[in-house]
Amino acid sequence: MGRSRRWVMGLVGVVAVLAVGGIGFAAFTSTATIQGTVSSGTFGPLTWDHGATGAPSPVASESCSSIGVANNLTISGAKFAPGESCTLTDVLTNHGTLPGLLTETYTLTGTAACPGSEWSYTDTISSAPAPGVPIAAGGSVSDTITIGLSASAGNPCQNQSVALTATVLGTAT
Numbered sequence: 001m002g003r004s005r006r007w008v009m010g011l012v013g014v015v016a017v018l019a020v021g022g023i024g025f026a027a028f029t030s031t032a033t034i035q036g037t038v039s040s041g042t043f044g045p046l047t048w049d050h051g052a053t054g055a056p057s058p059v060a061s062e063s064c065s066s067i068g069v070a071n072n073l074t075i076s077g078a079k080f081a082p083g084e085s086c087t088l089t090d091v092l093t094n095h096g097t098l099p100g101l102l103t104e105t106y107t108l109t110g111t112a113a114c115p116g117s118e119w120s121y122t123d124t125i126s127s128a129p130a131p132g133v134p135i136a137a138g139g140s141v142s143d144t145i146t147i148g149l150s151a152s153a154g155n156p157c158q159n160q161s162v163a164l165t166a167t168v169l170g171t172a173t
Helices: 002-021
Strands: 046-048 064-069 072-077 085-094 100-109 119-123 133-135 140-149 163-172
Touching: 046 064, 064 085, 072 085, 072 140, 100 119, 119 163, 133 140
Parallel strands: none
Antiparallel strands: 046 085, 064 072, 085 140, 100 133, 100 163, 119 140
């Protein structure tokens, strides 16, 4: 029993030391912090810049014209005969600090008598191969737009109109 008693007393002593001094071991620690500021660049706004350096003025042809205000380009045309079209060139500018790619989707909505399929629309951005038209930070691209009435348009297309809705999407790269 002498040996068991010594063992128990030793164990009680170790537990007492751990209870007073803490369990485990003490280690020195240190911390480091990270601070800083990061900012994102900008892509856009995209604007149609008539009259800017190198940009064409509002365009007018015999049958159509365009005028750009901020990010909206308005095209108007009249007196199209079957097979007639007009071509306009406008400049789209990226006022941001990041480069990007431009893609475009569009719809032509005609009337019941003369549906959108009787009209045609092409432009530099919508006809570009994937992934799109590159535009530099602070850069501009020229967009040539052609809109017209099909050569096969018949009498129902007289005195009719088509609504063009196009969206140019710029994505930062």
